[in-house]
Amino acid sequence: MRNPLLRPRALVAAGAAAALALSAAACGDSGESDADLTWWHIQNQDPLMSTWQEFADDFAAENDITIDVQAIENQAFKDRMGTASQSGDVPDIFHTWGGGVLAEQVEAGLVQDLTGKLDCIDQINPIALEPYTIDGKLYGMPFDAGVVGFWYNMDLFAEAGISQPPATWDEFLAAVQALKDAGIAPIALAGADRWPGHYYWTYLVMRTVGLDGLEAAAEAGDFSGEGFIQAGEMLADLAAMEPFQPGFESAVYGEADGQSAVMGEGLAAMELMGQWAPQAQRDNSGTDGPENLGFFPFPTVEGGAGTTTEWLGGGNGYAVAADAPDEALDFLCNFMEPENYSRAITEGNLTPVAADTASVAPELNEDTQKVVDALASATGTQLYLDQAYPPAIGGVINEATEGLILGQLTPEDFVAMVNEAWAAEA
Amino acid sequence: MTLKESPRVSPVTGRPDRSRGRKPARRSGRPGAGTLASFIAPGLVLFLLFVLLPVAFAAYVAFFRWNGLGGIPTEFVGLENFRNMLQDEVFLGDLWRLGLIVVLSLLVQLPLSFGLAMLLHQRFPGRTAFRLLFFVPYVLTEAVTAVLFRLVFSPRRGFADSLLADLGIDAHVGWLSDRNIVMFVIFAILTWKFFGFHMILFLAGRQNIPDELYEAAAIDGATGAQAFRSITLPLMGPTVRMIVFLSVIGTVQLFDLVYVLTGGGPFHASETLAITMYEQGFQRNQIGYASALSIAMFLISLVFALFYQRLVLNRDLQGSITTAGGRS
Numbered sequence: 001m002r003n004p005l006l007r008p009r010a011l012v013a014a015g016a017a018a019a020l021a022l023s024a025a026a027c028g029d030s031g032e033s034d035a036d037l038t039w040w041h042i043q044n045q046d047p048l049m050s051t052w053q054e055f056a057d058d059f060a061a062e063n064d065i066t067i068d069v070q071a072i073e074n075q076a077f078k079d080r081m082g083t084a085s086q087s088g089d090v091p092d093i094f095h096t097w098g099g100g101v102l103a104e105q106v107e108a109g110l111v112q113d114l115t116g117k118l119d120c121i122d123q124i125n126p127i128a129l130e131p132y133t134i135d136g137k138l139y140g141m142p143f144d145a146g147v148v149g150f151w152y153n154m155d156l157f158a159e160a161g162i163s164q165p166p167a168t169w170d171e172f173l174a175a176v177q178a179l180k181d182a183g184i185a186p187i188a189l190a191g192a193d194r195w196p197g198h199y200y201w202t203y204l205v206m207r208t209v210g211l212d213g214l215e216a217a218a219e220a221g222d223f224s225g226e227g228f229i230q231a232g233e234m235l236a237d238l239a240a241m242e243p244f245q246p247g248f249e250s251a252v253y254g255e256a257d258g259q260s261a262v263m264g265e266g267l268a269a270m271e272l273m274g275q276w277a278p279q280a281q282r283d284n285s286g287t288d289g290p291e292n293l294g295f296f297p298f299p300t301v302e303g304g305a306g307t308t309t310e311w312l313g314g315g316n317g318y319a320v321a322a323d324a325p326d327e328a329l330d331f332l333c334n335f336m337e338p339e340n341y342s343r344a345i346t347e348g349n350l351t352p353v354a355a356d357t358a359s360v361a362p363e364l365n366e367d368t369q370k371v372v373d374a375l376a377s378a379t380g381t382q383l384y385l386d387q388a389y390p391p392a393i394g395g396v397i398n399e400a401t402e403g404l405i406l407g408q409l410t411p412e413d414f415v416a417m418v419n420e421a422w423a424a425e426a
Numbered sequence: 427m428t429l430k431e432s433p434r435v436s437p438v439t440g441r442p443d444r445s446r447g448r449k450p451a452r453r454s455g456r457p458g459a460g461t462l463a464s465f466i467a468p469g470l471v472l473f474l475l476f477v478l479l480p481v482a483f484a485a486y487v488a489f490f491r492w493n494g495l496g497g498i499p500t501e502f503v504g505l506e507n508f509r510n511m512l513q514d515e516v517f518l519g520d521l522w523r524l525g526l527i528v529v530l531s532l533l534v535q536l537p538l539s540f541g542l543a544m545l546l547h548q549r550f551p552g553r554t555a556f557r558l559l560f561f562v563p564y565v566l567t568e569a570v571t572a573v574l575f576r577l578v579f580s581p582r583r584g585f586a587d588s589l590l591a592d593l594g595i596d597a598h599v600g601w602l603s604d605r606n607i608v609m610f611v612i613f614a615i616l617t618w619k620f621f622g623f624h625m626i627l628f629l630a631g632r633q634n635i636p637d638e639l640y641e642a643a644a645i646d647g648a649t650g651a652q653a654f655r656s657i658t659l660p661l662m663g664p665t666v667r668m669i670v671f672l673s674v675i676g677t678v679q680l681f682d683l684v685y686v687l688t689g690g691g692p693f694h695a696s697e698t699l700a701i702t703m704y705e706q707g708f709q710r711n712q713i714g715y716a717s718a719l720s721i722a723m724f725l726i727s728l729v730f731a732l733f734y735q736r737l738v739l740n741r742d743l744q745g746s747i748t749t750a751g752g753r754s
Contacts, residue, residue: 086495246582249602
């Protein structure tokens with residue numbers, strides 16, 4: 001028997017290879033799958049990953065359908081979503097932050113108009129719907145919303161002799177210096193991910209020119225104003241103090257030695273991050289996180305137009321593909337079932353978007369409560385710029401912030417790059 | 427090959443194969459156009475559909491501003507994408523880094539593989555084990571390699587730093603975070619990954635050199651060094667030239683390993699052409715500009731391949747090796 005294919009082992013191997021080739025061909029990146037519903041989310045870590053999976057399993061069993069659930073890491077999700085959008089075939093339900101990225105997907109006809117289609121929508125606080133509302137139509141359903149602020153390790157602050165969170169930029173720089181003098185890394189930053197850095201620039205701009213100034217600049221596509229240069233200079237000054245943990249240049253946000261793990265292990269004193277930060281600190285470091293975690297708003301800038309009650313923020317939500325079956329809509333409302341939603345809030349420490357928070361979450365986790373309070377007293381909010389603006393501009397802002405922090409770009413270069421990107425987009 | 431070799435066994439009948447000894451039963455004339463077409467068509471269709479068509483489409487899209495969403499591109503911008511590209515410091519930096527990796531590969535990686543191949547050609551105990559071991563890194567996918575080395579070069583618990591600490595050097599090297607050394611770290615990883623592959627090719631090339639030549643040289647009183655210079659090096663020429671070719675083309679396309687390892691950072695310090703193209707195209711939805719970049723990559727590879735074949739490989743292609751027995 002010289003024919004190799006007649007030997008049993010070879011036959012099995014050939015069969016396996018063929019099966020592998022077929023399955024590889026079947027799991028293309030465009031969300032194609034045999035399941036009735038496909039769902040891409042970014043809750044790729046427990047506890048929420050399991051909770052989400054259970055929601056899907058229960059819903060699938062009740063409705064006698066199959067759901068293909070893909071938990072994807074944040075950055076990888078953005079990459080895959082990009083290719084899926086361009087191929088014109090997005091998953092039935094997918095994560096969204098709203099804003100300019102969603103608007104671009106809507107314009108391409110990929111997203112279903114949810115206006116008047118969700119029975120559960122009146123359970124949600126209307127303010128939380130804003131990032132997902134484009135030209136008066138609703139294209140997404142949020143399940144959490146919050147703000148970005150400084151999460152700080154109160155014990156490390158005390159160790160450095162800082163009794164009270166800084167309220168102004170000058171006090172903030174003094175605190176950074178005090179922490180450095182005490183041998184503590186003041187700030188955890190994921191330099192390689194870029195987006196955590198862009199919070200600093202955005203907040204500084206919000207404090208110098210204010211929300212109105214930022215809006216006017218975006219409308220005109222002109223960021224050359226005095227306040228923008230000043231914000232760049234302030235960020236460059238901060239970076240020149242070398243306030244970040246060692247190796248931040250190549251650090252990412254959610255990795256065993258990334259930004260949130262460094263915070264979780266108490267190796268840096270603070271991070272500028274959204275409502276998910278405390279949970280991420282625990283998840284990524286595998287610890288219980290800092291014992292005493294505090295929260296303070298981004299400090300004000302002397303002579304600037306902004307106030308501490310204006311927050312950078314946003315939430316997490318889901319959008320539905322234009323051609324998705326009706327079960328997708330039912331599945332979204334399944335989240336808002338009081339029993340499910342209060343479970344998600346408790347287990348995942350989400351910041352609720354319910355109109356009546358007390359009914360779904362009578363007792364919020366301490367950290368979540370801080371975000372809820374901040375949001376309740378907010379006088380204005382700004383969506384993360386890398387989501388609010390079209391990807392081409394958001395990408396340039398992220399890139400330029402990295403360059404500014406690493407001393408490779410001047411504040412003038414920064415403004416020129418952003419202006420050029422706006423001009424090209426117009 | 428001569429006709430006087432021992433009779434072969436037919437794979438079909440299991441009996442000695444006599445067909446080789448007979449005069450070849452050639453059909454008169456060339457096969458008909460229909461026969462040719464039916465053999466060529468399947469391959470040609472796939473090639474057109476999956477190679478030429480996408481290339482042509484990319485070349486077309488490169489003249490538009492297009493975010494890739496919905497329909498076909500409509501906003502014609504002429505050569506603007508190419509003009510922007512030539513002024514883009516990131517693109518120019520990519521070219522510089524491409525040159526750096528190519529030069530380092532030719533000066534360090536290939537001689538290293540060559541030397542190891544010569545060593546492993548000698549007879550000594552455990553030779554097969556070493557060959558196997560050195561080839562192992564090549565088996566890993568690039569992404570896995572990158573994840574592995576992210577752990578090795580992690581700023582806090584990395585193996586590299588703790589190894590230095592054990593040696594009494596308490597330095598925190600920014601392996602991946604220092605803009606000045608990240609390219610050299612990446613080159614070291616590339617070398618680790620690919621030296622085994624090149625070594626195996628060199629080894630195969632070396633084994634093709636008949637021992638009789640060395641025996642003859644020894645009889646003539648040649649030293650080991652002389653034999654190496656006059657026999658090994660010239661006869662390894664085709665292998666060396668082919669490996670240089672593969673190495674350069676591979677470097678032009680470098681993506682996965684660097685993307686997972688550093689994402690091209692810090693601030694473009696380790697970015698490659700393919701990463702720039704990917705970021706522009708898939709993260710910023712600037713498919714037009716990304717297509718212009720891909721055309722640039724295509725042209726670099728094409729021009730290099732053509733000139734290299736013309737100027738360097740032509741001896742190998744016309745020489746005794748590739749056409750032996752073909753038209754004699």
